[in-house]
Amino acid sequence: MPRRKSPWGTTRQFFLLCCATVFLTGCATRPPATAFDREVTHALPATETTPLHTALTPLEAAHPDQSGFRVLASGTDALQMRIALARAATKTLDMQYYIANEDTTGKLLLGAALYAADHGVRVRMLVDDLNFKDIDRVMAGLNSHDNIEIRVFNPFGSAQEGVFERTTNVFTQIGHFTRRMHNKAMIADNQIAIVGGRNLGDEYFSASETLQFRDLDVLAAGPITADVSASFDDYWNSSIAYPLRVLNKQKFDAKELDQTRDELRQHWRTNADPYNAKPLNATPLASQIANDQLGLIWAPAEFKADLPEKIVHPSPDYVSPPMQRLGELMRDAQKDFLIISPYFVPHDAGVKAAGELTHRGVRIAVLTNSLAATDAVAVQAGYSPYRVPLLKQGVELYEFKPQQNTPTAGVAGSRSRASLHAKTYVIDRKILVIGSMNLDPRSANLNTELALVIHSPPLAEQVAQIFGRATGPEESYRVTLADEAQFAYLRSIGAPLSPLVWTDVENGMRRTYIFDPQAGLYRNALTGLFSLLPVNAEL
DSSP, X not given: OOOOOXXXXXXXXXXXXXXXXXXXXXXXXXXXXXXXXXXXXXXXXXXXXXXXXXXXXXXXXXXXXXXXXXXXXXXXXXXXXXXXXXXXXXXXXXXXXXXXXXXXXXXXXXXXXXXXXXXXXXXXXXXXXXXXXXXXXXXXXXXXXXXXXXXXXXXXXXTOSSHHXXXXXXXXXXXXXXXXXXXXXXXXXXTEEEEESOOBSGGGTTOOSSEEEEXXXXXXXXXXXXXXXXXXXXXXXXTTEEEHHHHOOOOOOHHHHHHHHHHHHHHHHHHTTTTTOSGGGGXXXXXXXXXXXXXXXXXXXXXXXXXXXXXXXXXXXXXXXXXXXXXXHHHTOSSEEEEEOSSOOOHHHHHHXXXXXXXXXXXXXXXXXXXXXXXXXXXXXXXXGGHHHHHHTTOEEEEEOSBOOOOOSTTOOTTSEEEEOOOEEEETTTEEEEESOOSSHIIIIISBOXXXXXXXXHHHHHHHHHHHHHTSTTXXXXXXXXXXXXXXXXXXXXXXXXXXXXXXXXXXXXEEESSOTTOHHHHHHHHHHHHHSSOGGGO
């Protein structure tokens, strides 16, 4: 009978191999992106005449010092608007994303970008390397188009040919690996932009059969777009934004680009209708704007973004502009502060700041993921110890439930797991902050982020109503401190004395839990494991 190999022996061999690789490659560094043949380019001047500029000019004149906004609350609306933006561009199209997948909706969006490039539009696409794979054939093929350039931000493995090399870099370049470009923006002709929480992937556009991210974006039109473009240029021309062609081992000729084009066209014909990609494009976006059909709300706004230097030259003295501005607005709150943050780790400083507000009568309500709904159990381990302290300070806590009956696009089933992903904040129902930033140490100290601060009571109220529906007992658990009656009941049945209670409503019936609901043994065990690890600064 063959001898069974010891799991420890295999683990030990892998560990020794990793150590040897660290020793051999630890000093290896990649030349800066500026060492390669890489053109420095910038956004289209905001005064350049385009159909979008022509349509927006009279509206901007009627609303001096303001920009136009529209909240994109549904995945379908968000997908349609991005495709409409690509179709509306006549000079430039810029895209900056943490994740860009080549799945069903990803190919619809890449097909829209190719359509723009084929019509003479310069397309620049910047993707973070953590979720970028150099085996993505469609993007590599599009990169060979004369009007399309793809760059990879902060690469740690794209130049390598195998999984081992990428894994090795996690050990040898841990300082860079943990710092990621989390920004999300899409800009057409430096006139209209979409910013918010959504990456490019089926789960963000109600098109996944297994996972539905509940997210929010905002369409921004007018002067504020120039600020978004300026930030994009900073990242695009950064010393760690590498041309894909110097990282990717695949080679594509004109014939293969034609094959990619044919494939994307066929993909569009097959999937555009089932995934609701086309209705918005029946009328050109510029015409909708000119005829006041887009539903824009005009208001003063600020755009705040981290600089690439947060990653290029990390410093403990760096202060994140979007996080700093949110902190200022929070401290100035007079009535309420509504927080939607799927990854929420307040730490002691956050608990103290919340207490200062609640003690002077400001309502603070937080909507985050439940353990059953989150896609990041490690973050939940960082958040859970602060539930009791926050509740003792008078903060309201709501945790998003995993199963939601919501309409989905295409063939995706309506019972796919739901997870919160929006990063949105409402101050006194007058100011809306929306972008890529979570309230956690990672957003503050490690990742780069962006945020729009919109001074608009109508938009703030619209998102406050979304918050109200999402925190209802059918959508979320209300987390409260256990009272004496509940403690007495737990003692009577011999159950552990949990300090927390979760309540919700299912099929008209009120339910109560004393442990994280619907999470299961595996997720609870993982949470316990992560809580023992010294990873709080990385969450």
